[in-house]
Amino acid sequence: MKNTAISFNQRINTWTLGGIDISNIKSIKAEPLKDRLDDYVAPQYGDYYRDISGWSQRSKWNLANVHDPSVMRADDGYYYMYTTDASFGNAHNGHGHFMCRRSRNLVDWEFLGTTMPRLPKWVKQKLNEIRAAMGLPDSPANFNDDTQFGFWAPCVRRVKSGLYRMYYAITCPGTINGDGTWGERAFIGMMETSTPDDVSSWKDKGYVITNASDKQLNFNVKADDWANCYFKWNAIDPSYIITPEGEHWLVYGSWHSGFPAVKLNPETGMPEKEPGMPWGDISAYGKRIYTRQMNNRWQAAEAPEVIYRNGYYYLFMACDELAVAYNTRVVRSRNIDGPYYGIDGTDVTNRGGDAYPLLTHPYRFSQGYGWVGISHCAVFNDGNDNWFYSSQGRLPSNAYGDEYSNAIMMGQVRKIMWTADGWPLVMPECYGAVPQTEITDEDIAGTWENIILEYTYQKQNESTLITLTKDHKVLGAPFSGQKWSFDKQTNVLTIGNQKLNLCREADWEATPRAATIIYAGYAAGGKKTYWGKNTQPHSTYGSEDNKTAFWTAFTPYITSTKSVCEFNFSFKNYTDKAENWNNWLLVLTNGKQRGAGGYKEYMVLRADSYGWGDFATDAMRTAGMKNDYDWDTFREDMDGAQVDMTVKVNGGSVAMNATVTTKDGKSYNYSYNVSGLPVGVKGAFLTMEKAHIVTDNSKTGITE
Numbered sequence: 038m039k040n041t042a043i044s045f046n047q048r049i050n051t052w053t054l055g056g057i058d059i060s061n062i063k064s065i066k067a068e069p070l071k072d073r074l075d076d077y078v079a080p081q082y083g084d085y086y087r088d089i090s091g092w093s094q095r096s097k098w099n100l101a102n103v104h105d106p107s108v109m110r111a112d113d114g115y116y117y118m119y120t121t122d123a124s125f126g127n128a129h130n131g132h133g134h135f136m137c138r139r140s141r142n143l144v145d146w147e148f149l150g151t152t153m154p155r156l157p158k159w160v161k162q163k164l165n166e167i168r169a170a171m172g173l174p175d176s177p178a179n180f181n182d183d184t185q186f187g188f189w190a191p192c193v194r195r196v197k198s199g200l201y202r203m204y205y206a207i208t209c210p211g212t213i214n215g216d217g218t219w220g221e222r223a224f225i226g227m228m229e230t231s232t233p234d235d236v237s238s239w240k241d242k243g244y245v246i247t248n249a250s251d252k253q254l255n256f257n258v259k260a261d262d263w264a265n266c267y268f269k270w271n272a273i274d275p276s277y278i279i280t281p282e283g284e285h286w287l288v289y290g291s292w293h294s295g296f297p298a299v300k301l302n303p304e305t306g307m308p309e310k311e312p313g314m315p316w317g318d319i320s321a322y323g324k325r326i327y328t329r330q331m332n333n334r335w336q337a338a339e340a341p342e343v344i345y346r347n348g349y350y351y352l353f354m355a356c357d358e359l360a361v362a363y364n365t366r367v368v369r370s371r372n373i374d375g376p377y378y379g380i381d382g383t384d385v386t387n388r389g390g391d392a393y394p395l396l397t398h399p400y401r402f403s404q405g406y407g408w409v410g411i412s413h414c415a416v417f418n419d420g421n422d423n424w425f426y427s428s429q430g431r432l433p434s435n436a437y438g439d440e441y442s443n444a445i446m447m448g449q450v451r452k453i454m455w456t457a458d459g460w461p462l463v464m465p466e467c468y469g470a471v472p473q474t475e476i477t478d479e480d481i482a483g484t485w486e487n488i489i490l491e492y493t494y495q496k497q498n499e500s501t502l503i504t505l506t507k508d509h510k511v512l513g514a515p516f517s518g519q520k521w522s523f524d525k526q527t528n529v530l531t532i533g534n535q536k537l538n539l540c541r542e543a544d545w546e547a548t549p550r551a552a553t554i555i556y557a558g559y560a561a562g563g564k565k566t567y568w569g570k571n572t573q574p575h576s577t578y579g580s581e582d583n584k585t586a587f588w589t590a591f592t593p594y595i596t597s598t599k600s601v602c603e604f605n606f607s608f609k610n611y612t613d614k615a616e617n618w619n620n621w622l623l624v625l626t627n628g629k630q631r632g633a634g635g636y637k638e639y640m641v642l643r644a645d646s647y648g649w650g651d652f653a654t655d656a657m658r659t660a661g662m663k664n665d666y667d668w669d670t671f672r673e674d675m676d677g678a679q680v681d682m683t684v685k686v687n688g689g690s691v692a693m694n695a696t697v698t699t700k701d702g703k704s705y706n707y708s709y710n711v712s713g714l715p716v717g718v719k720g721a722f723l724t725m726e727k728a729h730i731v732t733d734n735s736k737t738g739i740t741e
Contacts, residue, residue, distance in 0.1 A: 070472045070473070074552060091103065102123070106414075106448055109117045115322045119375070120135065122134050122187070122433055129151075133151030151238040153205075155183060179220075186208060187223075190303060190340065194277045203228045203230075204225055205227070206274060207221040225289060226243060249319040251269045270289070270293060275287055290318070301480055327386060328389040349370065353366070363409070364411070367394060380521050403592055415427045471542050478540070483734075484571075489515065513738070517599060530556055537557065553572075557569075572734040574733050590725060595738065604739055606623075610730050611676055625721050666697075675704065688716050694707075
């Protein structure tokens with residue numbers, strides 16, 4: 038390994054590598070990175086796991102049923118992941134709390150079990166103690182029924198050799214005092230272990246902190262008056278950090294007034310200053326370090342995660358509702374307790390505001406269903422400044438024909454790269470342990486899928502195609518006409534003035550998955566993030582059993598701002614042959630994404646010479662459409678046919694020409710000419726019905 042020393046140590050009957058016991062390894066093979074890349078096999082586990090979601094199938098889960106992960110690397114060399122109590126169909130119910138799994142390579146995860154057998158006794162005692170001090174009767178909750186309580190957001194850290202701590206949150210059911218009063222409080226507790234490989238070894242250390250109010254005992258606030266809620270701080274989503282100076286801090290909070298930071302006693306892990314009852318003087322409950330909106334408790338921000346790197350504390354957070362819109366932001370500070378600033382200079386500690394840059398957002402590359410609900414992250418490293426981001430990802434609704442697919446919560450790990458000025462970039466594809474061989478200009482030239490991650494509530498940002506030519510030009514929006522260059526020392530691709538960090542990663546959506554090159558970079562101000570990946574030689578769109586429903590599978594958008602351009606498609610078409618229209622369709626648009634405001638379809642043309650749209654009326658088609666198909670054999674001819682299509686745009690005129698070559702070698706021509714379209718941005722893509730297509734990506738793209 039380049040510039041890396043490997044130290045093996047032998048003791049009696051024991052071999053270790055970097056402190057890890059490798060006595061059971063029978064052989065070690067060293068091979069060049071290039072050979073490892075050539076032999077690379079991507080992770081095979083599926084993203085849709087409903088058939089193995091039950092508790093009895095947990096040995097097969099890998100990263101299935103993961104929600105709000107926390108990840109740390111232990112002394113034994115394993116990465117341990119701990120998660121919120123959440124699973125498809127509540128498969129975890131009755132089996133303890135805070136599920137644990139471990140991995141050597143961040144790809145293959147072994148399920149170990151749960152770390153807390155039942156609701157701790159201190160919860161009832163502490164809750165009723167606080168209620169009594171408030172002049173209230175004991176809680177009516179059934180403390181023998183764990184399903185009444187929420188077990189949320191564990192945060193696990195290695196404190197030192199032989200000591201690990203887990204901070205966790207428990208939410209209590211009901212309201213403070215019946216109708217017309219605010220919801221009951223939450224608690225943060227703490228557990229410790231010296232042996233994380235034994236899930237039963239965690240010992241509960243009890244109560245740490247609870248919700249605090251600056252409204253004294255005026256808890257008669259309606260449960261839906263979010264902007265004026267009773268509690269100032271919400272005691273869930275803990276994040277634990279040990280500073281370089283050896284100080285221990287807890288940052289926590291969700292939705293209410295923002296995130297407070299509390300200094301801890303390093304020896305006990307408890308607050309350095311006794312918090313006291315959670316009303317009146319609540320200064321010991323923490324100092325605010327982030328708020329999204331000053332003087333408004335409807336924050337839509339939660340799940341702080343704080344890490345330290347190279348002189349900065351980075352505060353990651355989740356924003357908006359978790360089923361679809363969940364997205365991740367980050368700010369940073371020179372001090373653990375702030376002030377924190379966004380990449381745009383906003384002081385989010387003292388003035389408040391949306392945090393930028395935007396790291397993750399609902400998205401979809403052209404293959405697969407894409408992901409939503411990507412946030413509540415763990416951020417961790419391997420001890421050598423290689424950083425990773427882990428969160429759950431949810432499938433969008435009705436993926437795989439399952440109306441409950443949005444309840445599928447797949448654990449995901451992604452690599453973090455860092456900009457030259459020290460901001461973290463979450464890479465677009467899940468981590469697949471791809472060998473990081475040198476990237477060259479020759480590797481970069483070709484067709485890429487580009488996604489502009491830009492905040493759009495509950496909408497997936499979708500990919501478009503761009504081409505990086507061998508003579509260092511860029512074709513296709515949003516980088517049309519710019520030049521590109523690559524610095525292989527830093528792995529930074531520059532397009533115009535835009536910097537993009539590159540690495541090799543698994544193409545998660547390809548069938549089969551394979552190694553590719555991906556990028557990420559921030560636009561100025563951080564409100565847009567560019568995600569991209571180099572396309573595979575061939576891509577399949579639509580179900581290979583030809584059961585694809587109409588308007589559900591799409592190739593990437595090709596978009597151009599040029600008044601003269603050419604869209605190119607080269608693909609094989611496969612069909613169930615049941616109807617003439619069960620084939621490919623060409624769509625010409627005004628460059629907007631489907632579902633976006635102002636989206637227009639100028640024309641949709643079916644393979645069988647039918648179409649619709651603003652510029653594909655019956656009269657226009659009669660005048661402008663031609664073909665020489667053999668209609669007696671059309672259905673057979675289209676199955677397995679090679680289609681080479683050009684869509685030439687010249688101002689307001691468009692000319693489509695396609696050559697269809699059947700698998701038997703017959704050739705047909707299909708054309709459509711139309712004029713009078715508005716001059717401006719044009720976009721094109723293919724879709725299909727009861728068919729699928731396999732594109733030749735070297736011949737699919739744009740000419741400008």
